[in-house]
Amino acid sequence: MKIKTSAALFTLALAVPLALLAQSAAPEKIEIDAPKTDQGSDKSLIDKSRTTNLPAAPTVDQTTTSKMVYGLLSDSRYAYRPRPLDASLSQDVFKRYLEALDGNKQYFTAADIAKFEPYKASLGDAIRSGDLAPAWNIFSVYRQRVNDRIAYARSLLKQDFDFSTDEHWEYDREKAPWAANAQELDAIWKKSVKNDWLRLKLAGKQPADIRATLDKRYANMKRSIDELKGEDVFQSFLNSYTGAIDPHTDYFTPRTADTFNQQMSLSLEGIGAVLQRQDDYVAIREIVPGGPAALSGKLQVGDRIVAVGQGKSGAMTDVIGWRIDDVVQQIRGKKDTQVRIDYLPVSAGVDAKPARVVITRQKIKLEEQAAKSEIITAPAANGQPARRVGVIKLPAFYQDFEGRRRNPDDYNSATRDVARLLAQFKTQNIDGVVLDLRNNGGGSLDEAVDLTGLFIDKGPVVQVRESGGRVAVNADRKAGVAWDGPLAVLINRGSASASEIFAGAIQDYGRGLVIGETSFGKGTVQNIVDLDRWPANETARFGQVKLTIAQFFRVAGGSTQFKGVVPDIAFPASVDASEYGESTYDNALPWTRIAAVPHTQYGNFAALLPQLEKLHAARIAKDKEFQWWAQDVAEYRAEAAKKYVSLNETVRRAERDKQEAKRKQRQAERKAMGLDLDPLADESDDGLSSNERDIVKDAARDKLADKRPDPLLRESAAILADAIDVLGQDRKLSAQVLPESTGPRSWAD
Structure with missing residues (x-):
């Protein structure tokens, strides 16, 4: 573990919950990486309307999976320390699910928690029967609360702040009580936004730049929540159950299972490039030496991917605005198959004509x-x-x-x-x-x-x-x-x-x-x-x-x-x-x-x-x-x-x-x-x-x-x-x- 500098303690606490984002995006430095930001104008990004990826109800497969996971974890033939899914464990699952969504207690109010109380004793039955409606209902409220908070944070950027007071921002609210109402959350968020503003001010940024940077930051937070899919919510909820059994029991969706196995093997089949999100684009963070991307001689760090096509003649699919793991799925593929990538060179503007590279996928060793x-x-x-x-x-x-x-x-x-x-x-x-x-x-x-x-x-x-x-x-x-x-x-x-x-x-x-x-x-x-x-x-x-x-x-x-x-x-x-x-x-x-x-x-x-x-x-x-x-x-x-x-x-x-x-x-x-x-x-x-x-x-x-x-x-x-x-x-x-x-x-x- 690297020791963080004191400045790292001042980082934004109003973040998307780690338990969800860590599962919805590909882990860093496998072949696809996490977001970074383009320095150009992003007004279209900020104002763009986005549709939700969350289905109205769980799928049949998710219902079946819930029953299977219950059967596995309650059977002493498999689990080292099986626990009956009784009222006590149900309450533990309830607590852990709320922690996964809002562990720092910055979105839900005490009134929200009171409305969720009837689920406390019933989540066990929900997992056993595969009736996952309670998890979806709680998440729907959570998503609305995030939107409310982000809207409030962005509205604060219209004003100036007084940094001569002796206020403190308590960034660790894990053990704090739930805020009584929206007004209490307003006060918490105002201090957090002030901290974000002050960090940028101390770094020499001017007010106009600070407003633009923070507005983009908060909009990206909202987008991250909007992009969550049913599989992300399902995985987070099931992990509230597995985590109640013991700290190291986890559920993986098929996609995250594939990523986990690649991490363990230090190999994958793809182009040999580490990618990360950069505003609406997935960009190249690193090129693996000796891999197909490096051997092509065309791609560079900072290039932004705009479209992906399969084989020599498959249709090019526009991937601007896509989640990083969805872009990963398009680029990875079996050894000796081809993928075509349209990209904006790092030196080009967003309106430039994309370049194209054709790459034959190979097995990549993650040296x-x-x-x-x-x-x-x-x-x-x-x-x-x-x-x-x-x-x-x-x-x-x-x-x-x-x-x-x-x-x-x-x-x-x-x-x-x-x-x-x-x-x-x-x-x-x-x-x-x-x-x-x-x-x-x-x-x-x-x-x-x-x-x-x-x-x-x-x-x-x-x-x-x-x-x-x-x-x-x-x-x-x-x-x-x-x-x-x-x-x-x-x-x-x-x-x-x-x-x-x-x-x-x-x-x-x-x-x-x-x-x-x-x-x-x-x-x-x-x-x-x-x-x-x-x-x-x-x-x-x-x-x-x-x-x-x-x-x-x-x-x-x-x-x-x-x-x-x-x-x-x-x-x-x-x-x-x-x-x-x-x-x-x-x-x-x-x-x-x-x-x-x-x-x-x-x-x-x-x-x-x-x-x-x-x-x-x-x-x-x-x-x-x-x-x-x-x-x-x-x-x-x-x-x-x-x-x-x-x-x-x-x-x-x-x-x-x-x-x-x-x-x-x-x-x-x-x-x-x-x-x-x-x-x-x-x-x-x-x-x-x-x-x-x-x-x-x-x-x-x-x-x-x-x-x-x-x-x-x-x-x-x-x-x-x-x-x-x-x-x-x-x-x-x-x-x-x-x-x-x-x-x-x-x-x-």
Whole structure:
């Protein structure tokens, strides 16, 4: 998880509900991306009348799906913790559906909630019977309330605001009571609009530009709601039910199921371009190197797609104003088929004649999300030479399941990619390896087991307890290792599930050091159930359920559930456990323990840790970058804890000036000390939402963000180097920490 700047706390809270938009649009950086904004005139966009995509009633397939999901989640043969759909659970579903629609309590009033009260006890019956009218009725009121609020927000833009008062905008209303009436909501929204205006004013925008920007922003919010379809509402409602069962059970429509599977496999069949919404257009955000779009030599970042045609002669379909996932569906297709795309070049105006490109679709490997390596040199210290530490950054435990079935010798796999990088390290005189699992949310259980097997010489990796109580042991059964030298695993609060299995196993085996923050705490197993398998449908109709079927336990017996993996060497916590992680879910499974299973103990670092802590503390006391990071963490957490921002211009300007001065001072110190410069040091809050920035510049900024100094990774490499040095110098300690055993060699060799 990246630490946000304080400016990020000032972002617009009057947003479309994440639970709906995240499901209705394609996830970022698969092949199609999320909205950004054209800088030209948009009066036609603002004034354009749009028709609703929401049907008057659920479909027959949705009715059937609701019954099927109920049958699945109420059956202990499938669900790890089945819950009867009684009055209590019905009330929980009701609460979660309202949270999905209006979690920040900025649209509904207390009077609306009172009118919904009769549904509280009946939603269970509705799900069982497939009568989804209550969900549609609540959403219809919600859509009207959004329209009312947006209309009010836009009307406020006609006036000027007084920023000399001592008002505060409380942007976090999750625990606040529902507004009593529309007048109370008016007051809340007025402060939010004032905040939006003030951010743009502080960024140097003039009143006319501010009015135009915010009017467009609010109109786009309305459009996002208007574009929601019945499948979006249905998915959000069913996920209110699945989420009441446990935090990691989800329902996917056929479209979102397809996207999820592509994420897991890191591959898809298409043109190899990341797309995002930009006003009425879907534009190119990034072109995948080596993909069909790149090889065409015609498309560029910022080009806007206006029409799509299938094959050599299929009719061109105008896609201006379409939802991004609908455009995705037109562009993606089977390998070796052709697609024709009409587009407006980035340098052309909206009235220019579109250009056309014909592209043959191919299978695209999403290399950006695959394992990557680099080498860090840890400086000489304590009379020992400099150490070359190989770093492998693994963002997910991905596997192309279908590819593995078709060709077990050639498929996308996290383990296969890491093994290849380790083999390269062996030719590069590497002293140790750091596996960076920060923000790795997990993925394939098989990959977690196989990856552990690269570092241990056979043995159990994780225990899995099913709903009936039976415990199975998933083990690495392949003899030999890919890396037998010093190892460290870097984790943070965003490291979850498969990441915790791997880190926990490495820790239990004493195979390596675990460094960083306590991990997320997700210790449950999910499986995908295809609802179309029972009727044996030729085409996807009912979607899929990601269902919790078991719980993980480490080989030492403790669960990763709730508590996570605690590092051997801890860095300051970037987020509080009450803000992010398994412990924030009100229905998370508790931590528990079962019996340990026999496993090799390659080492026990307990006796070494005090020395490593001492060396670590001495080094970071002199490490400016690490100190700055810790300072930013502390400031962010203090700012986030306030849950409000001032609407006084003098106060906010002073805060802004202080942040800018801090960035400039740090950059000057970096330059004076010969440190790597921060490529984003000159960036400040521009007051814009992500979909309002110039797409070309914003894409370039994303690339620069990857080059920012990373003091945590550098310090992890230094800690591993310390361990190698200390054990190399102290043979008695080495014998205690790393007793002679079969398997990986001693770190002191």
